[in-house]
Amino acid sequence: MIDRTRGFYDEALETMPAAKRAQAQREMLRATVLHAYEHAPATRKKMDDAGVRPGDVKEPSDLRRIPVTRKADLKYIQKGEPPFGGLAAVPPRAMRRIYVSPGPTFDPEGRDATHWRWEKPFVAAGFREGDIVQNTFMYHFSPAGLMFDEALQRIGCTVIPAGVGNTELQAQVMKELSVTGYVGTPSFLMTILEKAKEMGYTSGDGLSLQVGLVTGEMFPESLRARFRDEFGVEARQCYGTADVGSLGYECHVAKGMHVPDEIFLELIDPATGDPVPPGSIGEVVVTLPNRTYPLVRFATGDLSILSDDPCPCGRTSARLLKLVGRVDQVTKIKGMFVHPEQVTQLASKVAEVSSAQFVVTRTDHDDHMEMRIVLKDPAAASDALADRIVEAARGITRLRGEVRFIAANEVEEPEKKIIDKRKWD
Amino acid sequence: MIDRTRGFYDEALETMPAAKRAQAQREMLRATVLHAYEHAPATRKKMDDAGVRPGDVKEPSDLRRIPVTRKADLKYIQKGEPPFGGLAAVPPRAMRRIYVSPGPTFDPEGRDATHWRWEKPFVAAGFREGDIVQNTFMYHFSPAGLMFDEALQRIGCTVIPAGVGNTELQAQVMKELSVTGYVGTPSFLMTILEKAKEMGYTSGDGLSLQVGLVTGEMFPESLRARFRDEFGVEARQCYGTADVGSLGYECHVAKGMHVPDEIFLELIDPATGDPVPPGSIGEVVVTLPNRTYPLVRFATGDLSILSDDPCPCGRTSARLLKLVGRVDQVTKIKGMFVHPEQVTQLASKVAEVSSAQFVVTRTDHDDHMEMRIVLKDPAAASDALADRIVEAARGITRLRGEVRFIAANEVEEPEKKIIDKRKWD
Numbered sequence: 001m002i003d004r005t006r007g008f009y010d011e012a013l014e015t016m017p018a019a020k021r022a023q024a025q026r027e028m029l030r031a032t033v034l035h036a037y038e039h040a041p042a043t044r045k046k047m048d049d050a051g052v053r054p055g056d057v058k059e060p061s062d063l064r065r066i067p068v069t070r071k072a073d074l075k076y077i078q079k080g081e082p083p084f085g086g087l088a089a090v091p092p093r094a095m096r097r098i099y100v101s102p103g104p105t106f107d108p109e110g111r112d113a114t115h116w117r118w119e120k121p122f123v124a125a126g127f128r129e130g131d132i133v134q135n136t137f138m139y140h141f142s143p144a145g146l147m148f149d150e151a152l153q154r155i156g157c158t159v160i161p162a163g164v165g166n167t168e169l170q171a172q173v174m175k176e177l178s179v180t181g182y183v184g185t186p187s188f189l190m191t192i193l194e195k196a197k198e199m200g201y202t203s204g205d206g207l208s209l210q211v212g213l214v215t216g217e218m219f220p221e222s223l224r225a226r227f228r229d230e231f232g233v234e235a236r237q238c239y240g241t242a243d244v245g246s247l248g249y250e251c252h253v254a255k256g257m258h259v260p261d262e263i264f265l266e267l268i269d270p271a272t273g274d275p276v277p278p279g280s281i282g283e284v285v286v287t288l289p290n291r292t293y294p295l296v297r298f299a300t301g302d303l304s305i306l307s308d309d310p311c312p313c314g315r316t317s318a319r320l321l322k323l324v325g326r327v328d329q330v331t332k333i334k335g336m337f338v339h340p341e342q343v344t345q346l347a348s349k350v351a352e353v354s355s356a357q358f359v360v361t362r363t364d365h366d367d368h369m370e371m372r373i374v375l376k377d378p379a380a381a382s383d384a385l386a387d388r389i390v391e392a393a394r395g396i397t398r399l400r401g402e403v404r405f406i407a408a409n410e411v412e413e414p415e416k417k418i419i420d421k422r423k424w425d
Numbered sequence: 426m427i428d429r430t431r432g433f434y435d436e437a438l439e440t441m442p443a444a445k446r447a448q449a450q451r452e453m454l455r456a457t458v459l460h461a462y463e464h465a466p467a468t469r470k471k472m473d474d475a476g477v478r479p480g481d482v483k484e485p486s487d488l489r490r491i492p493v494t495r496k497a498d499l500k501y502i503q504k505g506e507p508p509f510g511g512l513a514a515v516p517p518r519a520m521r522r523i524y525v526s527p528g529p530t531f532d533p534e535g536r537d538a539t540h541w542r543w544e545k546p547f548v549a550a551g552f553r554e555g556d557i558v559q560n561t562f563m564y565h566f567s568p569a570g571l572m573f574d575e576a577l578q579r580i581g582c583t584v585i586p587a588g589v590g591n592t593e594l595q596a597q598v599m600k601e602l603s604v605t606g607y608v609g610t611p612s613f614l615m616t617i618l619e620k621a622k623e624m625g626y627t628s629g630d631g632l633s634l635q636v637g638l639v640t641g642e643m644f645p646e647s648l649r650a651r652f653r654d655e656f657g658v659e660a661r662q663c664y665g666t667a668d669v670g671s672l673g674y675e676c677h678v679a680k681g682m683h684v685p686d687e688i689f690l691e692l693i694d695p696a697t698g699d700p701v702p703p704g705s706i707g708e709v710v711v712t713l714p715n716r717t718y719p720l721v722r723f724a725t726g727d728l729s730i731l732s733d734d735p736c737p738c739g740r741t742s743a744r745l746l747k748l749v750g751r752v753d754q755v756t757k758i759k760g761m762f763v764h765p766e767q768v769t770q771l772a773s774k775v776a777e778v779s780s781a782q783f784v785v786t787r788t789d790h791d792d793h794m795e796m797r798i799v800l801k802d803p804a805a806a807s808d809a810l811a812d813r814i815v816e817a818a819r820g821i822t823r824l825r826g827e828v829r830f831i832a833a834n835e836v837e838e839p840e841k842k843i844i845d846k847r848k849w850d
Binding site for chain 1: 507508517518519520521522523524525529531536555556557563564565566570571574578583584585586587588589591594597598601602603
């Protein structure tokens with residue numbers, strides 16, 4: 001039986017003591033800022049405009065003097081100076097591959113094997129040398145397929161470059177090639193496993209699948225449990241983007257995603273740019289020590305929460321507890337950020353609530369938050385329940401709102417968790 | 426201006442004198458047969474059954490004692506002993522990737538960088554370090570995309586893994602990333618170039634495309650001329666399969682496809698298994714010195730013609746003049762093989778002929794070949810023309826047939842060049 005829990009891809013790096021990591025991160029930051037300043041004209045300009053010289057960045061806190069570069073602006077930055085908007089440190093002809101994300105936005109891949117850094121996530125998820133892995137990410141235009149493919153090879157796995165779709169063939173291949181590992185979205189894994197079951201193949205009875213690394217969409221614990229209990233598959237999730245590669249990965253403990261040591265990650269308040277404390281929601285901002293694409297304070301637009309608590313797996317990094325949404329879905333109410341995820345949290349914290357939606361209005365410079373609540377049983381509506389909901393919402397948002405019980409068919413714009421009706425002059 | 430004509434990927438190998446190549450091929454054959462015998466159980470069995478020991482194969486002519494393994498049978502061979510039917514020399518877990526061709530048939534890829542050998546074809550086609558290449562072959566399940574992708578990187582190109590489809594995005598990317606090279610089918614290249622033109626991009630006016638390597642379907646000279654004259658693109662073709670990789674590639678002279686030095690290629694009479702002389706049609710049979718998949722006499726099912734004439738490019742290998750069809754389309758008439766390509770040849774050799782179709786019948790153990798001829802001008806029908814057609818057909822097939830002039834709407838089963846109406850007990 002293979003031990004899929006113990007083991008690291010780079011134990012020294014992953015288990016570094018805090019002081020050593022702080023020192024390594026300091027050195028990495030200095031080198032990255034210098035490299036980007038010298039080779040990426042857009043970063044040089046951003047720093048010059050802010051009056052920051054590379055030598056000024058000695059400590060992580062100095063980094064805050066450099067403004068962020070927003071992922072949402074990449075499209076315009078690239079259009080301004082094609083193809084990479086001055087953010088790449090080498091010309092296109094010196095790159096290994098160039099990808100095209102929807103937009104289109106161009107994503108460079110350098111010639112270094114370490115460009116995307118997915119080896120650690122695979123090992124942490126239990127993938128081992130000799131695994132035969134079905135890679136169901138797309139290889140065309142998007143980098144997802146190839147970045148996982150090549151990392152798998154580097155840890156000694158055999159890859160089936162399957163791409164997405166073709167469920168029946170996927171199930172057949174999973175069986176006939178005795179596939180032991182899967183990488184792709186969690187929902188597609190469930191689709192394949194259900195198709196395989198329909199075709200008569202289940203774990204131990206045709207299927208050999210043991211581990212999965214999933215990403216690209218929300219991965220609820222209930223789905224993880226089904227993979228484990230119904231199909232004998234241990235699935236771990238990871239987080240990354242087409243711009244920067246790996247940004248976090250679960251270990252066998254599966255309580256949050258370890259932040260890779262080779263990058264510098266901040267969680268910042270999207271409004272002030274200040275770092276948020278552990279446990280608070282902030283935007284993921286990355287400084288990427290990459291020879292080809294040395295990004296300095298790249299704001300991903302993803303919102304997450306960091307934890308510094310020690311992890312029993314032995315990895316000493318901080319962990320991203322979960323992804324809670326996108327910056328552009330955040331609403332500021334009475335000076336506080338409220339995020340759709342928090343509305344969803346409310347529904348999960350009060351048992352009687354089926355779904356919730358916040359509607360924000362403004363009278364005389366005063367914000368008003370109405371919490372429209374659909375109950376599982378409409379007859380349960382009561383002032384006492386409304387009070388409990390108000391309290392739960394305060395715990396989550398630190399804001400006081402007003403409850404209004406509505407029927408399911410009264411939900412306006414059901415795709416929105418927060419409806420902002422305020423008018424601004 | 427880049428010189429895209431001169432230059433080799435491996436000059437010493439590609440320009441070897443005949444005696445040196447013969448010696449190299451002899452050594453390669455001996456080593457391959459020994460490696461396959463020792464590590465691929467199906468090859469060992471095939472040789473044992475034929476009473477051939479590895480040491481018996483000293484000269485290429487000795488190889489003929491070993492029966493061919495037919496590509497068309499792979500599906501059954503693999504089903505008999507999954508997944509590789511005993512033809513692979515290493516277990517699946519030691520492979521780099523595993524692909525799935527329709528069937529499904531599994532195709533192994535070894536961990537050696539030389540597994541598919543597409544570097545020489547790219548250099549011969551004029552691809553150079555620094556080219557930015559749009560790879561429009563599919564990366565999913567089929568090996569085509571990845572085998573070209575990785576060869577391009579090894580010669581120093583930058584790859585855009587585009588896959589097939591998405592014509593408008595392909596044209597946009599070709600322009601915005603200043604793509605200089607294309608690999609894919611010739612028809613898809615024409616589709617992209619026409620779409621680009623429609624969008625206002627042409628060679629020198631938005632597009633930078635200069636070279637193309639095309640394969641996967643017939644590549645008529647008229648299409649090559651259009652790429653060159655209308656779009657400023659020099660396109661070269663190559664030939665290979667998902668089982669064995671590169672089997673032939675055009676140089677800048679573009680008169681036939683050079684046979685790679687690293688494999689042993691025979692053209693055989695599909696009936697007798699004897700080698701056919703240069704200029705005659707035979708089936709391509711490959712012996713592949715691959716550590717992972719050391720095939721011995723793998724019959725591809727493709728029919729081609731070899732030429733030994735020297736090529737002005739300096740490469741000294743034999744060339745496959747063209748691919749003329751598939752073995753399974755061959756019909757045996759009066760003991761002679763007749764192939765659809767020969768029927769097409771007839772139409773091209775007699776100017777008055779628009780199209781031809783052969784219909785074979787049998788009376789008293791005697792085959793009868795009727796040549797149904799559609800003329801460009803039906804009024805041209807005459808006994809003298811019929812005689813010329815009979816003579817032309819004899820030159821091509823060595824068979825005497827009988828001409829019947831028909832109208833275009835009388836053609837039966839137009840997709841067939843040969844209709845076999847013989848009954849066999």
